[in-house]
Amino acid sequence: MKRHLVRRGGMLAVVVASIALAGAAPASAAPGDGSAYGVNVNVTLLGQPAVHVGPLAAANTNGPTENTAVSANVTGVLTTGVITTSAVRDDNSGAVTSKASVADVGLPLLKPAVGNVGAKAVEAVCTATQEGVKGSTTLVGANLGSLGQVDANPAPNTELQVQVGPLHVATLILNEQIKNGDGSLTVNALHLKLLGGQALGSLGSGDVILSSATCGPAAPPMPLASGAGMWIGFGVLAAIAVPVGLRFTRRRSAA
Template identity: 30%
Template sequence: MTTTRTRVLAGAALAAGLFCSAAPAFAALTSPEALAYVVAADALNNNVAVPPQPQSTFPPGGTKTLVGLTVGPFATNATLTATTAGDPTTGTSSASATVDQLSLTLGPALTGELTGVSSTCNADPGGATGNGVIASGTVTVLGGQTTLQANAPKNTSLTVPGLGDVILNEQSTDANGVITVNAVHLTLLPALGGANVIVGHVECGGAPAAATVPMINTQVGLIGGSLAAAAVFGTVYLRRRA
């Protein structure tokens, strides 16, 4: 009798465990989010600070544009466009940041030219993906020119003599499943005052669909509860039989 009771209880526990493990895994966010901006730079000897421009955030989402820009190290006659969107009912989000042509000037010794900058990302309850590219680009330091790789693989790092590091298609994902992409990220050496320059920035994070937030799966909850109840009733029944 003891053996039979043990088998019944073990079977019920195994079924409940297997069923619970089948519940889908969602991102840690409770609602989708997205962010996009085209350019930003922080302090160069505390003399240069450019806040993210233009910037779009979801929610509420939408498109922000600047027609031409001359601020801090950045200059262009092109249109800068940042767009974000999302849908809480499906737990999805998206973002893009683009500019056709952009010039950089960081003092008399450093200049740069970028064309065809485009960063994008998309997220859903299962995760997020993104990409940041340029069609062409150069960085010139004290007359020495370095060509930047077009359509570079993610996290392509380049050391520019006299400047520091340039990362192309920089990508990272945080603990909440939010992906961050920078088409170009320049990190300047302390000898030049120290600064971070970002071109083409997007972030995307997915979340459980709105209908599933209170309970991941209603059927999982009902069936799981039924299995637990069956295990309890089985225990009571076996004890009475014993």
């Protein structure tokens, strides 16, 4: 009877340790992930072949965590200077920070409709912590032609209509923030959506995205299966299993 109780105690120790270790594993692969890229172009201009460029300078928390590109030049659509991106996870806190920045942006595609459009820098930032996920956009030296002035930090999902006469041909979205189904957030600093159509003045169809950062949700702050958490798990196991083992040894000796 006594040995039976000891064996039950040993099984309890294994179960407790298994529960502790299982609790450390994230529910899915999504928590703790992050990514970023500088430029992605998928457009079909009126009367021309489709153009696909990017994602350029892609970074990911699983590597490469940083990336750069010297420039991007899509004739008649886009010009840029240096592109820099990063996506970093802090294994201690579980926090994720993704960033993308594009310098010396020009959008010649919009010149016939609204004049010169560009910026000295366009940056998107996404951060995921235990408190939640948030994002922001910064525009440095932005010039939007006849679309008017815009704040350096535009409000999420600021939309500007591009008109050619009475025709709405495109939408320019600043600080686009998309809440994804897995709990992550995507921030596109600048998203130009061409609305298509064959009417006179149409620019074409497709999308131009500059400075995109995705992150979240945050990972568990200290996974039990590794690092300091692993030693805590072993400590729990030892605290239960060692006294049980000593009792078993002593009773066997007494027998």
